[in-house]
Amino acid sequence: xxxxxQSSRYLVKRTGExxxxxxxxxxxxxxxxxxxxxxxxxxxxxxxSYDVKMKEKGDIPEGYSVSREKKERFSLILESASTNQxxxxxxxxxxxxxxxxxxxxxxxxxxxxxxx
Amino acid sequence: xxxxTQSPEALRLQxxxxxxxxxxxxxxxxxxxxxxxxxxxxxxxxxxTLYSAGEEKEKERLKATLTKKESFLHITAxxxxxxxxxxxxxxxxxxxxxxxxxxP
Numbered sequence: 001x002x003x004x005x006q007s008s009r010y011l012v013k014r015t016g017e018x019x020x021x022x023x024x025x026x027x028x029x030x031x032x033x034x035x036x037x038x039x040x041x042x043x044x045x046x047x048x049s050y051d052v053k054m055k056e057k058g059d060i061p062e063g064y065s066v067s068r069e070k071k072e073r074f075s076l077i078l079e080s081a082s083t084n085q086x087x088x089x090x091x092x093x094x095x096x097x098x099x100x101x102x103x104x105x106x107x108x109x110x111x112x113x114x115x116x
Numbered sequence: 117x118x119x120x121t122q123s124p125e126a127l128r129l130q131x132x133x134x135x136x137x138x139x140x141x142x143x144x145x146x147x148x149x150x151x152x153x154x155x156x157x158x159x160x161x162x163x164x165t166l167y168s169a170g171e172e173k174e175k176e177r178l179k180a181t182l183t184k185k186e187s188f189l190h191i192t193a194x195x196x197x198x199x200x201x202x203x204x205x206x207x208x209x210x211x212x213x214x215x216x217x218x219x220p
Contacts, residue, residue, distance in 0.1 A: 004159075035210070042212035043160075043203070058208070090159050102148035102207050107159030 003027070006091050006108035013115050019078040021111050023091030030096040032074035033105065034058075034066065036087040043090065049074055050096070081115045088112050118143045122204050122211035129194055129218050137189040137214045139204030149187050151180050152203040154213070160203055163189075194218045 007022035025032065031050050035043040035058075045058030047066040055066050063085060067075045074093075078085055089112075092105040121140045129135055141149065148167055152160035164173040166182035173180045177198060179190045189202055194216075201213040 033208075040212065043205075043210040045208050048208065092159075102150075102165075104150055104162040104165055105160075105205075106162065107152075110157070110159050 004106050004108040006111050008111050011113045013081050017081045019081050021076040023074045025093040029093040031094045033092040034076045035090045038087050083115050086115045118209050120209050120211040122214050126215045131220050132193050134192045139187040143206050150205045154201045
């Protein structure tokens, strides 16, 4: 069974802290993604990675960084957490697809982060 | 700039009352249009992929169709367990979703 696992379901952090959100997939997928989801705004892409040690900025990368040292793990880092980063964070992975066609993404259960 | 727009934002149906959800998209070179279902507090779950205009996919009470500018998710005779938020997406971009509530 396909699995994308996020390290925490719920997290409470203080303003200014450095926060690490971990995501692990067991499907040998090339592509991994981090989204945040807010009411009325939907899922917004923060960063994505098409391969190990590669990363690309999404639509809202400010205040975030990522790390992908191993194929199965993609970490999202909040350098200095702020209250406007309170959100649901979703990790996803998918296989690279054939001949340029995209395949479906598999999502983790989400991490609800509250910054106080 | 790629865009995905879903309508309506919310839909309330009586059990058995069929309806359709709309997803309009503008992308440079579509390489797949995806539908997902999301239950409260959970990550989205894949439903369908459509690759070319005219394509249709079905699963139980759901049928997804694709044109060159839009996709529709048709729900036939829905049940309360179909209540969820339905998301449409292209390669990287998600719509804001349609929140469906089905009442007995």
